[in-house]
Amino acid sequence: MSLNNRKGSFSIAYSGNSVSDFAPWYDLTQCVLERCVVVRAELMPMTNTVDYNAFSPYFDEVKCGELIPEYVAVIKQDKDGHPEFIKFERK
Numbered sequence: 001m002s003l004n005n006r007k008g009s010f011s012i013a014y015s016g017n018s019v020s021d022f023a024p025w026y027d028l029t030q031c032v033l034e035r036c037v038v039v040r041a042e043l044m045p046m047t048n049t050v051d052y053n054a055f056s057p058y059f060d061e062v063k064c065g066e067l068i069p070e071y072v073a074v075i076k077q078d079k080d081g082h083p084e085f086i087k088f089e090r091k
Contacts, residue, residue, distance in 0.1 A: 003037060008059035008088065010071045011049040031083040032073045058088045 012029055036054035044051055053068065062068060071088040078084045 003055040003057060005061045005063070006055055006057060006059040007053070007062045007068045008056060008071045009051065009053050009068055010073060010088070011044075011047075011051045013049050015048055028075065028083045031075060031085050035085060035088075056088065060090065 010032075012025065012032065014025055033052075035058055036052070036056040038052050038054045040051075040053040042051050059071065060069065070091040072091055074086040074089055075083045076086060
């Protein structure tokens with residue numbers, strides 16, 4: 001499956017201003033990012049998010065000229081309390 005046309009954007013929220021403030025979200029972020037090829041990541045301090053543009057087999061195909069859709073990662077905890085990726089849903 002080609003990823004060329006499977007583009008999407010999503011955000012991951014954080015709190016704080018230093019690298020150590022990201023520690024609680026490390027497992028969650030890794031769970032999402034390991035399913036994508038990130039081509040842009042931008043820290044947005046006004047909204048306390050990191051915005052991503054990526055390619056993923058979980059994204060819908062985008063035709064030439066279409067806007068890149070926004071997604072939300074659906075995640076649940078497994079029985080040990082670790083994040084478990086379910087799917088990306090379009091906003």
